[in-house]
Amino acid sequence: MITRDIVxxxxxxxRQAKARTLLTSLxxxxxxxxxxxxIAAGEGSRQYADKLIGSNINxxxxxxxxxxxxxxxxxxxxxGLREYDPDAGTTGTGVAxxxxxxxxxxALRARNDLENVQPTYQLSIRSLTIxxxxxxxxxxxxxxxxxxxxxxxxxxxxxxxxxxxxxxxIMPEQFADIxxxxxxxxxxxxLVGKKLTMTVVKPSTQPTEAEINQILTTEGxxxxxxxxxxxxxxxxFIVGALSxxxxxxxxxxxxxxISSNQAREIAEYTTQGTDNYQKYLGVTALAKGDALPxxxxxxxxxxxxxxxxxxxxxxxxxxxxxxxxxxVAGFGVLxxxxxxxxxINTQYISVLERTQQIGLMKALGMRGxxxxxxxxxxxxxxxFLGGVIGSGTAWLLGTLLNPWITETISLGEGNSILIFQPLxxxxxxxxxxxxxxxxxxxxxxxxxxLDPIEALRxx
Numbered sequence: 001m002i003t004r005d006i007v008x009x010x011x012x013x014x015r016q017a018k019a020r021t022l023l024t025s026l027x028x029x030x031x032x033x034x035x036x037x038x039i040a041a042g043e044g045s046r047q048y049a050d051k052l053i054g055s056n057i058n059x060x061x062x063x064x065x066x067x068x069x070x071x072x073x074x075x076x077x078x079x080g081l082r083e084y085d086p087d088a089g090t091t092g093t094g095v096a097x098x099x100x101x102x103x104x105x106x107a108l109r110a111r112n113d114l115e116n117v118q119p120t121y122q123l124s125i126r127s128l129t130i131x132x133x134x135x136x137x138x139x140x141x142x143x144x145x146x147x148x149x150x151x152x153x154x155x156x157x158x159x160x161x162x163x164x165x166x167x168x169x170i171m172p173e174q175f176a177d178i179x180x181x182x183x184x185x186x187x188x189x190x191l192v193g194k195k196l197t198m199t200v201v202k203p204s205t206q207p208t209e210a211e212i213n214q215i216l217t218t219e220g221x222x223x224x225x226x227x228x229x230x231x232x233x234x235x236x237f238i239v240g241a242l243s244x245x246x247x248x249x250x251x252x253x254x255x256x257x258i259s260s261n262q263a264r265e266i267a268e269y270t271t272q273g274t275d276n277y278q279k280y281l282g283v284t285a286l287a288k289g290d291a292l293p294x295x296x297x298x299x300x301x302x303x304x305x306x307x308x309x310x311x312x313x314x315x316x317x318x319x320x321x322x323x324x325x326x327x328v329a330g331f332g333v334l335x336x337x338x339x340x341x342x343x344i345n346t347q348y349i350s351v352l353e354r355t356q357q358i359g360l361m362k363a364l365g366m367r368g369x370x371x372x373x374x375x376x377x378x379x380x381x382x383x384f385l386g387g388v389i390g391s392g393t394a395w396l397l398g399t400l401l402n403p404w405i406t407e408t409i410s411l412g413e414g415n416s417i418l419i420f421q422p423l424x425x426x427x428x429x430x431x432x433x434x435x436x437x438x439x440x441x442x443x444x445x446x447x448x449x450l451d452p453i454e455a456l457r458x459x
Contacts, residue, residue, distance in 0.1 A: 002030050004452070017401070018051075020346055020349075020387075021346075021381075021382060021385070023342075024339070024342050024343060024382050024386070025382050025385040025386040025389060026344075026386065026389065027335075027338065027339035027342045027386065028336065028339045028342075028382065028383060028385075028386025028387065028390065028432055029299070029385075029387075029389040029390035029393070030335045030341075030390065031332045031333070031334075031335035031336035031339055031386075031390065031426065031432075032332075032386055032387045032389070032391050032394070032429070032432055033332075033390035033391070033393055034328065034329070034331055034335060034394075034429060035332035035333075035336075035390075035392075035428055035443060036302055036394035036420070036425060037328070037392040037394045037398060037418065038325050038328040038329040038332060038419045039329075039425070039428070040394070040395075040398055040418040040419055040421075040422050041417060041418055042294075042321060042322070043327065043419045043421060043424075044416055044419040044459035045321040045324075045417065046318060046321055046415045046421060048415055048417070049314060049317040049318065049321065050314065051415070053152055053310055053313060053314045053317070056144055057129060057148055057310045057313070058147045058149060058160060058161060058286060058310070059149075059293070060286045060287040060291075060293055060310075061147040061148075061284060061285070061287075061293075061309070061310055062114075062284070062285050062286070062287060062293055062296060062297065062307045062308065062309055063282055063283075063284055063307065063308045064108065064282055064283050064284075064285060064300060064305050064306070064307045065098075065100070065158075065281065065282040065283075065305065065306050065307075066098040066099060066100050066104065066282075066304070066305060066306070067099075068306040068307070069095045069097075070097070070281075070282075070306070071306050071308055074234070090098045094299060095389045099279040099280060099281055100119065100279070100280045100281070100282065100283060101278060101280075102278040103121055104280075105117065105280065105283065105302075105308065108283060108285065108305075112288065112290025113284050113287060113288050113291045113295075113296045113299060114285045114286070114287065114296065115285065115288045116146070116147075116284075116286045116287055117283055117284075117285040117286060118143065118145075118146075118260050118283060118284050118285070119264070119280035119282075119283045120143070120280055120281055120282050120283060120284065121142075121143050121263040121264060121266070121267035121280070122267060122271075122276065122280075122281070123140075123141040123142060123143070123263055123266055123267055123270075123431030124141075124200075124201075124270055125138070125139070125141055125198045125199060125200050125266075126138075126199045126200065126201045126232065127198075127199045128196060128197060128198045128199065128256075129192040129196070130179065130184055130185075130191075130194060130195075130196055131159075131195040131196070131197075132184065132185070132194065133179075133184045135182070135184065135309065137286060139255065139256055139457065140254060141198070141255055141256045141257075141258060141260075141266075142254035142255040142256070142257055142263070142265075143257070143258065143259070143260045143264075144159070144163060144164045144170060144258065144259055144260065144263075145257075146158070146161050146162055146163045146260075146285060146308050147160070147161065147284055147286065148160075150243045150244075150257075151172065151242045151243065151244045152242065152243065152244060153173040153176075153241075153242040153243065153244035154173075154176070154188050154189050154191070154239030154242040155189065155192040155239070155240055155242060156193050156240075156241055156278075157170065157204075157240075157241050161286075163259055163260055164240060164257070164259050165259060165281075166259045166260075166261050166262050167236075167237055167238055167261065168238055168240035168241075168258075169196050169237035169238070169239055169240065169241075169256055169257065169258050170239075170241055170243050170256065170257040170258075171191060171196070171239050171242050171243070171256055172242070172243050172254060172255070172256070173242045173243060173244050174186065174254070175256070176188040176191050176242050178313050179191065187271040188242060191239050191242065192239055192240070192241060192242065193238060193239060194238070194239050195235050195236055195237070195238060195239075196236070196237045196238070196239055196256075197235070197236045197237075198234065198235045198236075198237070198266075199232055199233075199234050200232065200233060200234075200235060200266050200269060200270055200273065201231070201270060202231040202233070202234050202269055202270060202272060202273075203270070203272075203273060203274055218396075223429075228237075233269070234298065235262070235266065237258065237262075237400045253384070256397070264315070264327040269293075293309040293310070293311065294309060297309055336353075336432070336435060339386070340435065340439040341438040341439075343379055343382060343383075343436050343440055344439050344440070344442065344443060346380060346382070347375060347378070347439075347440045347443030347444070348442075348443045348446070357441075361431075371444075372442075372444040372445060374439050374444075375440055375443055375444035376440055376441070376444045378440070379432045379436040379437050379440030379443075379444070380436055380437050380440075381436060381441060382436050383429075383432045383433035383434070383436025383437065384429060384432070384433050384436075384438075386432060386436070387428060387429035387432035387433065388429060391425045391429060393422050393429060394420075395425070398418040398420060399420070401453035402416045402418050404419070405417050405418065
């Protein structure tokens with residue numbers, strides 16, 4: 001028999017057992033539904049991450065550190081008894097981290113493959129006040145990173161690669177919401193242009209016995225208390241803009257941002273006389289001119305530094321996406337494994353019910369391999385129907401829910417977490433047909449080997 005006739009006969013046979021065919025197909029459809037959503041979610045997440053990094057981070061940007069363990073290289077960070085390193089700082093858990101010193105900064109700035117080298121300053125303030133209010137607040141402060149794009153909620157922000165003015169501060173929109181709620185200002189827009197004053201503290205030094213006696217004589221115990229609190233100074237800024245933590249912005253949304261120059265002055269003022277003076281966890285820099293970030297990264301590695309590029313960050317995000325996608329796909333595969341036994345059972349029952357029909361076909365000259373092909377095509381039809389039902393349902397449901405999902409998880413306008421592509425879905429359906437054919441191999445083999453005489457005698 002020609003293939004076309006066998007395919008048609010397989011379709012007619014399945015139509016005669018509609019309920020059984022539908023139920024078996026639905027078992028495959030569950031796996032197809034899960035796998036289709038997994039593929040769509042993976043593609044959507046990758047495209048979103050690619051857009052996020054591509055539109056927000058300068059592709060020439062690098063983050064450079066001295067401690068390779070921060071990027072998972074060179075083993076684990078050491079704690080406990082370890083050799084003293086004057087450039088190493090410790091975390092709250094006692095883990096030693098090698099820090100960059102001013103000599104490293106100067107060496108990096110002298111390189112001909114780097115530009116715009118800016119240390120990451122560890123900033124700390126005691127309090128801050130807003131013009132028009134006598135309330136005092138505390139907040140995290142960081143240096144404005146010009147290599148990462150920020151989105152403005154109010155006011156204007158500089159273009160990517162441009163530093164803010166030394167007298168400006170960028171306030172997170174969430175801080176503005178708090179100030180509006182407390183009626184410090186009437187609206188968020190009123191904050192732009194207001195003065196913000198930070199009070200920073202210089203650590204106190206251990207006075208000599210003579211100095212203590214002198215202070216006690218002239219100022220009494222209040223003088224000692226003042227000395228213990230350390231020297232303070234106030235730094236005043238103008239709120240230049242409110243930063244918005246949107247779906248397409250990577251800038252930190254929980255810290256006040258000041259210029260790199262001001263950050264350096266505050267960091268040096270608050271660490272002068274301590275072990276952390278002019279010590280930095282890392283620096284941000286740009287690969288100079290046409291230099292490839294990966295080539296600069298390799299050169300820095302030879303010089304004893306570790307670097308991470310925008311591409312590396314993208315790879316990290318993609319790895320997480322792939323892991324999550326794999327977990328979801330695993331449930332789909334389990335559903336398919338269960339459906340395989342359903343196909344085998346359905347095909348075996350079909351062979352038993354149609355034993356006389358098989359015997360008649362073989363008595364009329366149909367070859368055993370054509371009988372086997374008939375049952376394999378029936379299995380392929382079941383796989384095709386299950387794949388189409390599952391993938392089609394996932395496509396329809398995902399398309400309808402995409403706007404709601406986008407709004408719920410704040411992906412931003414123009415972004416979707418579920419992106420359906422025809423080719424992967426078509427490949428999935430074909431793969432499900434192959435799985436069904438493989439599952440129907442043994443029932444088809446049994447049908448092919450039936451003796452026509454014995455089959456015709458079957459009641």
